[in-house]
Amino acid sequence: MSKRVLMQGNEAVVEGAIAAGMRFYAGYPITPSTEIAEQSSVRLPQVGGTFIQMEDEISSMAAVIGASVAGVKAMTATSGPGFSLKQENIGYACIAEVPCVIVDVQRSGPSTGLPTSPSQGDVMQARWGTHGDHPMIAVSPSSVSECFYKAIRCFNLSEKYRTPVILLMDEIVGHLREGVEIPSVLDVEIINRTVKSSEGHQPYEGDIHEIPGWHLNGGGRYNITGLSHDLSGFPTNSNEITDKLIRRLMGKIEHNADDIIEYEEKYLDDAETVVLCYGGTVRAAMSAVLEARKQGVKVGMFRPVTVWPFPERRLKEISPKVKRIIVAEHNYGQIVLEVERIVKNDCKIDFIGKVDGTVITPAEILKRIKEGK
Amino acid sequence: MPAELINKYMREAHLPHIWCPGCGHGILMRDVAQAIEDLGLDQNKICLVSGIGCSSRAAGYMDFNTIHTTHGRAIAFATGIKLARPDMNVIVIAGDGDIAAIGGNHLIHAARRNIDMTVVVFNNDIYGMTGGQFSPTTPTGDFATTAPYGNIDRPFDIAALAEAAGASYTARGTAYHAPLTIKLIKEGIEHKGFSLIECASVCPTYYGRKNKKGGSVELMTWQKENCVMSDKAQHMSKEELEGKLVIGRLSEKDYPEYTEQYKKIIEKARK
Ligand SMILES: Cc1ncc(C[n+]2csc(CCOP(=O)(O)OP(=O)(O)O)c2C)c(N)n1
Numbered sequence: 001m002s003k004r005v006l007m008q009g010n011e012a013v014v015e016g017a018i019a020a021g022m023r024f025y026a027g028y029p030i031t032p033s034t035e036i037a038e039q040s041s042v043r044l045p046q047v048g049g050t051f052i053q054m055e056d057e058i059s060s061m062a063a064v065i066g067a068s069v070a071g072v073k074a075m076t077a078t079s080g081p082g083f084s085l086k087q088e089n090i091g092y093a094c095i096a097e098v099p100c101v102i103v104d105v106q107r108s109g110p111s112t113g114l115p116t117s118p119s120q121g122d123v124m125q126a127r128w129g130t131h132g133d134h135p136m137i138a139v140s141p142s143s144v145s146e147c148f149y150k151a152i153r154c155f156n157l158s159e160k161y162r163t164p165v166i167l168l169m170d171e172i173v174g175h176l177r178e179g180v181e182i183p184s185v186l187d188v189e190i191i192n193r194t195v196k197s198s199e200g201h202q203p204y205e206g207d208i209h210e211i212p213g214w215h216l217n218g219g220g221r222y223n224i225t226g227l228s229h230d231l232s233g234f235p236t237n238s239n240e241i242t243d244k245l246i247r248r249l250m251g252k253i254e255h256n257a258d259d260i261i262e263y264e265e266k267y268l269d270d271a272e273t274v275v276l277c278y279g280g281t282v283r284a285a286m287s288a289v290l291e292a293r294k295q296g297v298k299v300g301m302f303r304p305v306t307v308w309p310f311p312e313r314r315l316k317e318i319s320p321k322v323k324r325i326i327v328a329e330h331n332y333g334q335i336v337l338e339v340e341r342i343v344k345n346d347c348k349i350d351f352i353g354k355v356d357g358t359v360i361t362p363a364e365i366l367k368r369i370k371e372g373k
Numbered sequence: 374m375p376a377e378l379i380n381k382y383m384r385e386a387h388l389p390h391i392w393c394p395g396c397g398h399g400i401l402m403r404d405v406a407q408a409i410e411d412l413g414l415d416q417n418k419i420c421l422v423s424g425i426g427c428s429s430r431a432a433g434y435m436d437f438n439t440i441h442t443t444h445g446r447a448i449a450f451a452t453g454i455k456l457a458r459p460d461m462n463v464i465v466i467a468g469d470g471d472i473a474a475i476g477g478n479h480l481i482h483a484a485r486r487n488i489d490m491t492v493v494v495f496n497n498d499i500y501g502m503t504g505g506q507f508s509p510t511t512p513t514g515d516f517a518t519t520a521p522y523g524n525i526d527r528p529f530d531i532a533a534l535a536e537a538a539g540a541s542y543t544a545r546g547t548a549y550h551a552p553l554t555i556k557l558i559k560e561g562i563e564h565k566g567f568s569l570i571e572c573a574s575v576c577p578t579y580y581g582r583k584n585k586k587g588g589s590v591e592l593m594t595w596q597k598e599n600c601v602m603s604d605k606a607q608h609m610s611k612e613e614l615e616g617k618l619v620i621g622r623l624s625e626k627d628y629p630e631y632t633e634q635y636k637k638i639i640e641k642a643r644k
């Protein structure tokens with residue numbers, strides 16, 4: 001049994017998060033993510049959870065990490081300027097290995113930019129926004145239904161790999177309203193962190209599926225720090241231990257790329273041209289592809305659902321078999337850089353980028369598909 | 374017994390500490406441990422949260438659930454912890470820069486919410502960890518590595534700031550007045566709501582040296598000779614209090630506590 005409801009992308013994120021076990025939300029209002037805070041303030045107390053409106057985005061991120069280390073699944077949501085403010089503490093969650101979910105509903109930037117206009121200008125910030133080498137997972141939904149399921153997936157990935165995960169939305173998807181099936185019994189697995197409690201246990205030892213043992217259940221009184229630390233969680237100045245720590249942090253995502261990475265492909269079998277897009281651009285791309293196909297053009301679509309880590313291996317399999325990849329994104333050229341790095345000279349790379357705050361239309365993509373043919 | 378206190382509450386494997394000889398922070402850390410011992414609290418039910426600074430290193434030395442966070446954000450992390458686990462005793466240790474400069478916004482808002490936590494400020498009137506720059510509590514006219522011609526900033530009174538923002542318990546102790554400071558920290562922990570105990574520390578390495586005020590002994594002698602208890606200070610004029618530091622309990626109010634209020638929200642939402 002499921003019920004079909006008309007829902008907005010931002011609302012679906014909250015429902016998905018609650019289904020995944022979110023019981024804490026801290027945030028600060030900002031367009032176009034505000035509905036996530038509003039909906040969380042309504043829904044969380046209904047399920048015994050907690051919502052708090054903090055004084056800014058820095059403290060929101062901090063409170064989310066605090067709640068998570070205390071054993072509660074936690075999330076925050078923001079846009080543009082707020083995403084910038086969260087960065088320092090996102091890095092803290094990376095090095096301290098604290099599971100949590102950060103939703104970024106992208107809007108036009110830089111700075112206050114065009115606050116209500118769509119953009120995908122935070123893609124590189126999602127990857128490298130905090131200082132220093134760090135792992136990152138970012139998932140980009142393109143429909144309201146996906147907002148629900150990808151929110152669950154973000155929580156699952158964060159719990160499993162004990163790392164912050166970014167649900168990288170954009171204004172288009174966040175404010176999209178459409179009918180979605182909300183299952184009454186969840187048809188996906190919910191992953192919960194493993195918790196260690198035994199005295200004398202090294203919180204950061206063991207395999208990557210284990211969460212650092214610091215928790216408030218009594219027993220092991222652990223220490224958590226953003227300083228470089230050893231397996232016990234205490235600070236160290238050792239270059240050797242630091243090297244191991246950073247390599248393990250990067251490695252836990254790199255070595256599990258197959259489990260983490262998700263992508264979607266359409267009509268690639270005979271495609272000569274591939275449109276590569278993600279998030280809110282997918283719909284326009286898909287209708288352009290369908291229209292071009294009707295007109296006899298051999299075109300397909302490749303869509304990273306997990307933007308970070310990028311589906312590098314799969315793209316490298318596709319690129320030698322096609323003549324051209326058209327990257328369409330709402331920015332000056334961010335994912336296209338990643339595509340160029342991976343594809344190299346395998347095929348031609350074309351780019352459609354918009355920075356005026358308007359959406360890329362199917363007609364624009366169709367025109368480009370036909371132009372280069 | 375100090376040795377027993379160390380055995381019970383310090384992580385001896387992580388000692389000796391990084392603090393300079395004569396630093397006041399060690400005395401204040403001991404005061405926190407003594408207050409917890411006197412109250413007979415369960416070690417597993419205490420969560421110690423700190424930011425970044427010399428003072429904040431205390432978290433790593435003390436044997437509780439400890440979290441050493443980012444500069445200025447200890448109270449914000451602590452807010453998440455307290456809301457997730459209202460049954461925990463949440464104690465924040467922070468420096469004056471940590472709590473009143475970069476973390477000033479979190480201080481006033483946590484005070485306004487009156488969320489149940491105890492903030493113990495190790496106030497040495499300077500940025501110790503980064504090498505002696507002036508802080509929001511450095512007195513006007515004092516010297517620091519970034520105030521080579523004398524500080525023109527006016528200092529904050531952290532306890533008064535917290536009280537004005539809505540903290541329901543504020544007090545001031547010093548590194549010198551250990552028994553009093555222990556008593557105040559105890560009161561703060563027992564108090565339901567946002568409590569702040571500002572503790573005058575000493576930083577002989579930077580503050581003492583830069584201001585030619587001598588070492589630890591001289592700085593603590595100043596504390597010994599220039600502090601006035603709050604009940605006595607009430608009957609003194611502004612002129613009489615000039616150059617003095619008022620210590621003791623400063624304010625105590627009966628405001629609704631945040632996690633209790635949120636419990637009521639949950640009840641309402643579930644009806
Ligand atoms: C975001 C950020 N800015 C600056 C610093 C550098 N920093 C570390 S500690 C500190 C000040 C410490 O002074 P205080 O809080 O008074 O504590 P003390 O060291 O004197 O005990 C500063 C500026 C930092 N770690 N993070």
Ligand code: SF4
Pocket residue numbers: 391392393395396397398427428497501502575576577578579
């Ligand atoms: S620099 Fe100052 S505050 Fe820091 S440990 Fe030394 S004496 Fe203490």
